Amino acid sequence: MNEAISLTHRISVTLFFLIYVIKTVLLLSNKQDVLQRFTKMVKVPEMIVSALFLITGVYLLTLVPVIKPMMYVKIALVLASIPVAIIGFKKGNKVLAALSLLMITASYGIAEAEKKKREKGETVVASNVNGKEIYEAKCLMCHGGDGKSKINGAADLSITQADVATIKTVIMNGKNTMTPISDLSAEQAEAVAAYVESNVKGK
Ligand code: HEC
DSSP states (O other), X not given: OHHHHHHHHHHHHHHHXXXXXXXXXXXXXXXXXXXXXXXXXXXXXXXXXXHHHHHHHHHHHHHOSSOOHHHHHHHXXXXXXXXXXXXXXXXXXXXHHHHHHHHHHHHHHHHHHHHHHHHHHHHHHHHXXXXXXXXXXXXXXXHOTTSOOOGGGOOOGGGOOOOHHHHHHHHHHOBXXXXXXXXXXXXXXXXXXXXXXXXXXXX
């Protein structure tokens, strides 16, 4: 379900971006007639695509336990680009149209860069015993960055009584509704347990 929404988001963002690039190129190259025809032609599809793009974006945002600063920059760029684009295209102002495209491109770039970073984080887990990185890749989605999130019924780790050994056992064997995080080695489980003990618990 979430994967389908994420895919819809990516596709609608890409289509939205494409329509935008074409419009801006037409405006910049003084092809007013073609631009007008194109704008008319894509009017309805563009409305659908923009709506999908925004709705799926807002939904995906509600799934993120901790919104990173770059995410705010991305959202601000997208939101700010909308009025700039509307005014730019309405008045045929090339500078504004180009500026809005630049803003959209920048936010697209940020999204891609963040995604690469996330993917890198996931592979790091396999080879590295850095507790913080493992926590962010394997625990944060339920427990949240500060341990207080209760996504999927997770326990509040900031007030847990469990010590390092117990946390390690919970990771390796699971507890009630928490299934074991079985792709971690004993060493990695210990590293993340130590991280929880010193950086999440009691904070
Ligand atoms: C899929 C969601 C999910 C993930 C991922 C997850 N947990 Fe949990 N965790 C839970 C749930 C749900 C509970 C509550 C279990 C219960 O009913 O007692 C829990 C409980 C715990 C507890 C017991 C707390 C207490 O006071 O009893 C610890 C410790 C813990 N998790 C650590 C971790 C660590 C460390 C990771 C990452 C390596 C992790 N969890 C990943 C869902 C998750």
